Amino acid sequence: MEVYKKVTLVGAGPGDVDLITVKGLKAIQTADIILYDALVNTELLKEAKADAVLVNVGKRFNRRKYSQEEIHQLLVDAANNYTTIVRLKGGDSFVFGRGAEEISFLENCGIDVEIIPGVSSALAAPSNQGIPLTKRGVNESFWVVTGTTSNGEISKDLSLAAQSTATIIILMGMRNLSKIATEILQYKSGFTPFAIIQNATMADEKIFIDSLSNYKNSIELIDYSAPGIIVIGDVVAEHPSYLEEEIQRALGVTF
Ligand SMILES: C[S@@+](CC[C@H](N)C(=O)[O-])C[C@H]1O[C@@H](n2cnc3c(N)ncnc32)[C@H](O)[C@@H]1O
CATH class of the missing domain: 3.30.950.10 (Tetrapyrrole methylase, C-terminal domain)
Structure with a gap:
């Protein structure tokens, strides 16, 4: 039987932790693994479960960590190995956030994506x-x-x-x-x-x-x-x- 796989793409908001949506916060609180970007306020990660795996895939000027292709692969690996996966991005994932690219890649791999908008x-x-x-x-x-x-x-x-x-x-x-x-x-x-x-x-x-x-x-x-x-x-x-x-x-x- 094929296992259902899903990634939840969450917009973390602009910086202030109180500016994430209630739905986004609930997704963080229930995630088994969170892959987050550089502009995400890491205070939000304190809301995660104690045993949640937290992966910083952030890229900032002159401090490149993972390429976009590597991030795609990390997301697929996460979907294969965990039940509840959150991809956490600064602001809104669809405003210069490369959210659409990640969705295409995941869907091509047979992985569903739920989108939770963020405040850009x-x-x-x-x-x-x-x-x-x-x-x-x-x-x-x-x-x-x-x-x-x-x-x-x-x-x-x-x-x-x-x-x-x-x-x-x-x-x-x-x-x-x-x-x-x-x-x-x-x-x-x-x-x-x-x-x-x-x-x-x-x-x-x-x-x-x-x-x-x-x-x-x-x-x-x-x-x-x-x-x-x-x-x-x-x-x-x-x-x-x-x-x-x-x-x-x-x-x-x-x-
Ligand atoms: C790759 S874009 C991601 C934008 C993000 N998806 C959004 O909706 O806010 C990164 C740019 O967003 C802007 N940005 C993000 N957070 C910011 C903040 N707290 N203050 C000012 N500019 C910010 C900056 O121009 C930064 O270079």
Whole structure:
């Protein structure tokens, strides 16, 4: 008789342990094995059973651990050897999370996948800072764009988004800030506000806000060891500190 095999793909949320879904938390609490990514808050793993096997398959810049192919194989091995398997990913598995690739591979191996959505950093980071992604009369959409494509370049979608009213939310863009700002400045005014939010929803969350024409000032403030997103668009002016900083800038006070 063929044994039924299943992997549960869980979005862990943006960082704050309280921002995982109730369903995601229940999956962690009942798992026999959890394979988790680098951006998952490891505090969540304290919820696992005492005898659960915890495997860090995380990949961070310059600290590659497992290739995507190796992760696929680890998942298949887990499905063959354990009953309850959780694949835990940062944010939501389907937002630049390679969730679709893992599902295809597992299904091709005859393994079912249950998906538990997560709160993506793309939405949580601006929201946690009081920056609305849409505001009536200001913009009509938001785009979530990668700041680094598979060939290391910026996405062509950036210039399309820059020609619309959209709020542009850029993931994986910290190292390409200069290229991104140069591209967007071809279409948008230098006065357009932007924010960089790092370690969003964590105790050490940081934000810096400026106008696009001043983007070079932000480069030296970036902590490249921490995850960060860039938010570009007029909605950033809704941030509580924006008006105050604008007044300081107009008065010529340097930070
Ligand atoms: C590979 S993508 C995964 C995104 C994830 N699936 C999600 O929905 O949030 C990793 C990127 O997400 C962003 N990111 C994830 N967590 C973050 C956080 N707590 N604060 C800021 N940016 C974050 C960063 O841009 C990081 O480089």
